[in-house]
Amino acid sequence: MKILEVQHLTKDFGGLRAVDSLDLDIEEGEILGLIGPNGAGKSTVFNCVAGVFPPTKGHIYFRSEEISGRKPWDLCKYGLARTFQIVKPFASKSVLYNVMVGAFAITDKTSEARERALGVLEYLNFEDRKDTRAGNLTIADRKRLEIARALATEPKLLLLDEVMAGLRPSEVDDMVSIIRRLREQGVTIFVIEHIMRAIMALSDRVVVIQFGQKIAEGLPQQVAADENVIKAYLGEEYAVS
Amino acid sequence: MTREKFNTIALAGVVIVAFGLPLVVHSATYLHILVLLWLYAYLTSSWNLVGGFAGVLPLGHAAFVGIGAYTSTVLWLQYGISPWIGMLIGGLLATIVGIIIGLPTLKMRGAYFALATIAFAEGLRVMVENIDRLGPFVLNGPRGLQIPPLETGLYSFMFISKVPYYYIILVMLSGVLAFTWFISRSKLGYLLNAGGEEPEAAMALGINVARTKLIAMAMSSFLTALAGTFYAQFTLYIHPKSIISLDLSFEIAFIALIGGRGSIAGPVLGALLLRPVSDFSRIYFGDTLPGMHLIIFGVVLILVMLFQPRGLQEPLTRIYSRLQARLFASKAMET
Numbered sequence: 001m002k003i004l005e006v007q008h009l010t011k012d013f014g015g016l017r018a019v020d021s022l023d024l025d026i027e028e029g030e031i032l033g034l035i036g037p038n039g040a041g042k043s044t045v046f047n048c049v050a051g052v053f054p055p056t057k058g059h060i061y062f063r064s065e066e067i068s069g070r071k072p073w074d075l076c077k078y079g080l081a082r083t084f085q086i087v088k089p090f091a092s093k094s095v096l097y098n099v100m101v102g103a104f105a106i107t108d109k110t111s112e113a114r115e116r117a118l119g120v121l122e123y124l125n126f127e128d129r130k131d132t133r134a135g136n137l138t139i140a141d142r143k144r145l146e147i148a149r150a151l152a153t154e155p156k157l158l159l160l161d162e163v164m165a166g167l168r169p170s171e172v173d174d175m176v177s178i179i180r181r182l183r184e185q186g187v188t189i190f191v192i193e194h195i196m197r198a199i200m201a202l203s204d205r206v207v208v209i210q211f212g213q214k215i216a217e218g219l220p221q222q223v224a225a226d227e228n229v230i231k232a233y234l235g236e237e238y239a240v241s
Numbered sequence: 242m243t244r245e246k247f248n249t250i251a252l253a254g255v256v257i258v259a260f261g262l263p264l265v266v267h268s269a270t271y272l273h274i275l276v277l278l279w280l281y282a283y284l285t286s287s288w289n290l291v292g293g294f295a296g297v298l299p300l301g302h303a304a305f306v307g308i309g310a311y312t313s314t315v316l317w318l319q320y321g322i323s324p325w326i327g328m329l330i331g332g333l334l335a336t337i338v339g340i341i342i343g344l345p346t347l348k349m350r351g352a353y354f355a356l357a358t359i360a361f362a363e364g365l366r367v368m369v370e371n372i373d374r375l376g377p378f379v380l381n382g383p384r385g386l387q388i389p390p391l392e393t394g395l396y397s398f399m400f401i402s403k404v405p406y407y408y409i410i411l412v413m414l415s416g417v418l419a420f421t422w423f424i425s426r427s428k429l430g431y432l433l434n435a436g437g438e439e440p441e442a443a444m445a446l447g448i449n450v451a452r453t454k455l456i457a458m459a460m461s462s463f464l465t466a467l468a469g470t471f472y473a474q475f476t477l478y479i480h481p482k483s484i485i486s487l488d489l490s491f492e493i494a495f496i497a498l499i500g501g502r503g504s505i506a507g508p509v510l511g512a513l514l515l516r517p518v519s520d521f522s523r524i525y526f527g528d529t530l531p532g533m534h535l536i537i538f539g540v541v542l543i544l545v546m547l548f549q550p551r552g553l554q555e556p557l558t559r560i561y562s563r564l565q566a567r568l569f570a571s572k573a574m575e576t
Binding site: 050052071072073076077081082084088089090091092093097100101102104105108109110113149150153 | 431434435438443446448450551
């Protein structure tokens, strides 16, 4: 069953077409990678799906319901969570506080929110940091906090926007295994990433966009060998024809 | 003795001192100063619900004080309705006005929201100054309203001694502090804090930020208006310049910023520090340099923002917990 279907998604900012008639879909339980050069429109796709921007044209269906134009908080409660490329922790509060805010999406009781938040932190091997002020975390831990907060809302679909950027190789490996474990728990994952090693290892399928248009789609190995993709990333002269 | 117990005892000590003061202080002047001190602590705590927790900077709360004061006073003078009932009606009226103001303005960011609230409060002041009658209600324009102290007693909310006023405002302050404590531990408190600090992240986590801010604004407007009625009954004379003035709006914000916005004790600490400054500068500079207290506030505010941007509550909390730690460490060695 398809959990997310994007049809002819177009987003204009003034005269600039950031996303141009894009189609994509994600099966339930799948990990779909979205890649493309800087400025290709990846984050705009995320923002449209997550309800930050209403699409200029096109339709987005999530769990068989049309969601284009619905608000982010509404979508979150309907099972769609996301992380931000530029992390946005509640910096003056503790890690536990941050995650509890996420847990309040599904409960009204403080004690229950605390328990759920502690559960998520334990799941991510993060409970030793629970009393640390979020503003004092390392970049790797901030990325982990973004995921923890999003997970506390118990999403069906999780949008991860460059959660591995800026991490050391060993931290990237940790993150890859965390994301794999999430999928085993039944969370569908839609991920934007620049680190090729990670996205190749992680994704079941990859969609490549450039200038807001889809230029390739398929298994990671297929996409990596695709002529258009190599051109987009490295320039004309590297394409072996 | 556990730490929790120690905290409870310390809090009980503060409460006993606060409630016991009128037994020791008999001077009407000092009682007057103390009543104003608790009144400002109350006003700032009410402000803090939206200005502290929701992370916006309202600079027009005097408008709600004015709505509360005028509502109860008009109802008492013209219809003989007890100011206690007028207080509630004023609170409800202020809530409605707060929501109407908040709906368009709470979506604005930073300085724009602050400016919009100033504009609203000033607009209201100018309006009241220029209206002698609003329909059947006599407002008396710039001359204001005087409440003749003919009937004293609980029903008319008028007393000859300052002591009843002292206890009324202290109970009101305790109430608003308890309410703030409750909110800060509830779901609403978490949502408000999150929305104030990182609105985009908060929205992505399922929070309708504009709505939570509006709820905070409604509660804050209601509580602020109650203080307006109290002020009217305490001074028995209100006029637009005194009660809907920018000075009052700014003083509330100053106290909050210096004491520490978004904390429970911050507004009380700020009032304890700044009210005496305000009163004594009025006593000593009142004739020669009126407005001196605002200049002093400005200097203190700059210093606090430079060295303790989160307000004085932070270093004081740190000192308290260090003191506590030392106390327990020495206790542990004794046993």
